[in-house]
Amino acid sequence: METDPQMAALLARARQFLAMIPLGQALAFRLDQIGGGRAVISMPWDERLIGDPRTGVIHGGAISALMDTCCGAAAISHPEGPEMTATLDLRIDYMRPAAARQRITATAEVFRMTRSVAFLRATACDEQEGQPVATATAAFTVDFPKEDRT
């Protein structure tokens, strides 16, 4: 996808947008892929994000921030072109603890887009193969530009 100039331009623009989000900067989010209602965002392990000091496992709350951002990015990148989106509902299932000192990568996809709501599914993985660390289902509000509603 790096070779597709249109995708590359979208990625660059989306990265610029992500860089404007203070929480994304604080958690060092990196946008890896975006387009067609699908987004991949990753986050490095950081000792400030530890939720369980006995094990060094990252707090679920850091993963929810990553999942929420990734779902929002996927919704906004949908081909139908929503211009605004906000989280209505986000459910996260924590399948297993994330390995300490490993990058966590979230992938979110629009499962269904309606005129006012986007339904999304997302997974988060660490660097180990196999089972994801967490999965999410979400509903986001979407607003389309006025002229598209004719």
Place this chain on the structure above:
Amino acid sequence: MTRPPEPVQVVKQRRDAALRALVSGVPYIGFLGVRFERLGDELTAVLPFQDKLIGNPLLPALHGGATSAFLEVTAIVELAWATLWADLEAGRIDPDIAETMLPRLPKTIDFTVDFLRTGLPRDAYARARVNRSGRRYASVQVEGWQDNRARPFIQATGHFLMPDA
């Protein structure tokens, strides 16, 4: 023949120290800047506003990820606190040891967040209610508000795996 009641400062000091130990043991609570206020055994979590919690710089609004993390932290601390409180009051743990001991924390199984309103760029508060706490599983409900207690801006419910006793 009953023992005279403990001086109030001694009781408060013991409870506050245990709560401090629990909260300061979790780096992510410090990262978000969350603190807990205690009235008896009731906890209120406070998320003081910081620029880094912003998710939409144009509105500006708090990031949904930050506010949902705030509720998850509140739920976990409430659950751990309920156990800690019972042990502390029954004299099952030494308060001096409690301060240096790493807390045994419940693990989140699932957490569902309902974003009711936009989080405004100011302080937020939250309280959790443990609806069921069994030997292995617990179910907790959390509500967050800002200016008006009667107008929550976020609510959540979650299930947790309790640490081995």
